[in-house]
Amino acid sequence: MLQPVSVSELTQQIKTALAGPEFQSVAVQGEVSNFLHHRSGHMYFSLKDSNSRIKAVMFRSRNQRLQFVPKNGDTLIAVGSVGIYEPNGEYQLYVDLLFPQGIGELHLAFEQLKEKLEREGLFAAERKRPLPVLPGRIGVVTSPSGAAIRDIIHVLTRRYPGVQVLIFPALVQGAGAPASLTGALAMAQNTDVDVIIIGRGGGSFEELSAFNDEGLVRAIAASAIPVVSACGHETDFTLADFAADLRAPTPSAAAELVVPLQEELFEHISSLQKRMVDSLRRRIQAERRYLVQLSQSPILQRPESYLNQLRQRLDELWTGLGRTQRHNLVLRRGKLESAVGKLETLSPLKTLGRGYAICQNERGEILRQADQTREGEVVHVTLQKGSLSCTVEGRRI
Amino acid sequence: MTELKFEEALARLEEIVRSLEQGETGLDESLVLFEEGVKLARFCNNKLDQAEAKIEVMLDAGQIETFEVKD
Numbered sequence: 001m002l003q004p005v006s007v008s009e010l011t012q013q014i015k016t017a018l019a020g021p022e023f024q025s026v027a028v029q030g031e032v033s034n035f036l037h038h039r040s041g042h043m044y045f046s047l048k049d050s051n052s053r054i055k056a057v058m059f060r061s062r063n064q065r066l067q068f069v070p071k072n073g074d075t076l077i078a079v080g081s082v083g084i085y086e087p088n089g090e091y092q093l094y095v096d097l098l099f100p101q102g103i104g105e106l107h108l109a110f111e112q113l114k115e116k117l118e119r120e121g122l123f124a125a126e127r128k129r130p131l132p133v134l135p136g137r138i139g140v141v142t143s144p145s146g147a148a149i150r151d152i153i154h155v156l157t158r159r160y161p162g163v164q165v166l167i168f169p170a171l172v173q174g175a176g177a178p179a180s181l182t183g184a185l186a187m188a189q190n191t192d193v194d195v196i197i198i199g200r201g202g203g204s205f206e207e208l209s210a211f212n213d214e215g216l217v218r219a220i221a222a223s224a225i226p227v228v229s230a231c232g233h234e235t236d237f238t239l240a241d242f243a244a245d246l247r248a249p250t251p252s253a254a255a256e257l258v259v260p261l262q263e264e265l266f267e268h269i270s271s272l273q274k275r276m277v278d279s280l281r282r283r284i285q286a287e288r289r290y291l292v293q294l295s296q297s298p299i300l301q302r303p304e305s306y307l308n309q310l311r312q313r314l315d316e317l318w319t320g321l322g323r324t325q326r327h328n329l330v331l332r333r334g335k336l337e338s339a340v341g342k343l344e345t346l347s348p349l350k351t352l353g354r355g356y357a358i359c360q361n362e363r364g365e366i367l368r369q370a371d372q373t374r375e376g377e378v379v380h381v382t383l384q385k386g387s388l389s390c391t392v393e394g395r396r397i
Numbered sequence: 398m399t400e401l402k403f404e405e406a407l408a409r410l411e412e413i414v415r416s417l418e419q420g421e422t423g424l425d426e427s428l429v430l431f432e433e434g435v436k437l438a439r440f441c442n443n444k445l446d447q448a449e450a451k452i453e454v455m456l457d458a459g460q461i462e463t464f465e466v467k468d
Contacts, residue, residue: 133403161450167453265441279417287424
């Protein structure tokens with residue numbers, strides 16, 4: 001007896017069964033019917049043949065880049081995955097890419113690989129690196145005998161006479177080309193080149209197919225050195241073009257993108273030099289003007305007139321003081337003078353002036369009593385003018 | 398200065414010119430910048446003048462050989 005499961009559980013199991021690679025990457029051919037381009041932008045339709053029919057949906061984000069509008073009765077090839085729409089229990093085809101029936105196998109593979117690598121983010125704009133302004137050495141991965149290498153060298157040397165180029169020869173066509181190109185690109189990684197041009201002269205889609213090789217495209221995206229692709233086709237892009245940091249339509253154009261025109265750089269530098277000199281000259285002129293302006297200021301021109309102005313101001317202030325304040329000032333000045341007079345009468349110099357003298361023993365003590373000295377000692381006597389050295393002959397104590 | 402890359406020198410020179418033109422530095426510093434700028438410009442010119450074209454080819458064995466352009 002089987003154990004019953006819920007509808008949801010069964011649906012989940014079916015969903016898991018559909019998750020395998022055989023249903024996740026499919027290409028299916030059929031006739032379009034019930035086509036509806038919904039207002040939401042999504043496309044709903046069925047693909048059928050004489051016996052079967054499968055529902056299909058192509059979401060807006062996927063169908064925006066469609067080059068044509070599908071219509072009922074068209075036979076198309078749809079690339080995508082099979083999934084289950086759980087609410088209805090219906091399986092359907094989720095379409096990523098849609099092509100008219102006539103598309104070749106190579107193109108189909110190209111579109112599928114492009115879709116896959118794009119989803120991995122290999123072609124993202126933020127992965128692109130800027131090229132050096134003046135590369136020291138340029139690596140070129142291409143055939144050493146084709147027109148491409150001659151064009152590249154011609155343009156490089158014309159634009160920049162001192163150019164340094166290192167060529168990594170590779171097959172650019174045929175079964176061995178992808179491996180040869182990938183190997184040459186890998187070899188370039190171990191050299192001192194600052195930028196790599198990889199490419200060949202123009203050709204048909206089939207001739208350019210090496211540049212759509214998954215291994216080579218991944219190697220270009222992974223290159224540590226910026227890569228410029230040059231696959232010689234103005235309109236068609238190879239996957240190498242999408243993976244490169246910069247895409248040039250032709251080998252000559254790649255050479256133009258990689259080196260600057262030497263004269264232009266010379267001009268640029270000389271214009272920078274001129275601007276530098278001009279701005280410094282302007283600066284010095286401005287500083288000099290300021291200095292002149294300063295030295296012409298009145299105080300530096302006639303300092304005595306400035307002092308006179310100050311004196312005049314002082315007089316004005318004096319006059320401006322009230323009479324009482326002036327009187328107070330005079331009174332205070334009088335007190336100050338009498339205090340100074342008293343101070344002077346105490347001064348020993350004044351006393352000496354009156355005929356007194358100061359007597360000091362040998363230790364420098366001022367003698368006030370006769371017993372501060374002994375007979376025979378030399379004492380110093382200071383007079384108002386000059387001094388005497390005297391010997392004590394006798395004492396009266 | 399020999400270790401300097403051309404674009405670094407050029408970028409620094411451009412920065413110096415901008416800063417001198419905006420007059421945001423004192424006179425002494427401006428003179429120092431000016432001197433540095435003159436050196437950088439000389440360095441850039443020398444880099445541009447350097448060397449004749451050299452076209453080489455990497456051989457399979459990892460050897461490098463001068464490449465002859467056939468017309």
